[in-house]
Amino acid sequence: MTLTLGSELTLRRPDGSTLVVANPVFDRSFTFSAFDGGIDFGGTSGGSTGSVDATGSNSFTSSASSDFALFSGLAGDFISLGLGAIGATSGSGAGNLITQFATAASGSATVTYEYTPFAEVPEPASMALVLGGLGLLGLSRRRVK
Numbered sequence: 001m002t003l004t005l006g007s008e009l010t011l012r013r014p015d016g017s018t019l020v021v022a023n024p025v026f027d028r029s030f031t032f033s034a035f036d037g038g039i040d041f042g043g044t045s046g047g048s049t050g051s052v053d054a055t056g057s058n059s060f061t062s063s064a065s066s067d068f069a070l071f072s073g074l075a076g077d078f079i080s081l082g083l084g085a086i087g088a089t090s091g092s093g094a095g096n097l098i099t100q101f102a103t104a105a106s107g108s109a110t111v112t113y114e115y116t117p118f119a120e121v122p123e124p125a126s127m128a129l130v131l132g133g134l135g136l137l138g139l140s141r142r143r144v145k
Contacts, residue, residue: 001093007105012082024056
């Protein structure tokens with residue numbers, strides 16, 4: 001018998017569009033002998049995995065200004081991204097097969113971003129002040145000679 005426990009974890013932007021998807025999967029195969037007369041998921045004809053974990057990861061890189069805007073708004077350092085988790089379980093094998101599953105899926109997300117500011121462009125008033133100062137400096141040097 002082959003047991004497959006899987007999930008789909010989806011991280012979404014606030015507008016609902018998908019950022020990234022991860023698919024952690026746990027697989028285990030069992031070899032059983034003939035039915036031992038008890039439907040107890042034990043003995044020679046039953047098995048249990050106990051508690052299991054499956055991990056998966058994925059990453060996403062974006063240079064879109066709309067994605068950067070998620071982190072540069074007036075709200076500060078807090079951003080709300082939706083994380084959806086769907087569990088899927090299946091068992092397959094020869095003969096009569098009875099399966100019982102208790103499946104849950106969850107996830108966490110770590111967001112890392114780098115920001116490189118553009119060179120500052122002087123405001124027109126600042127430029128006028130600098131040019132006026134240079135002009136006055138030139139006039140004063142002209143008078144000294």
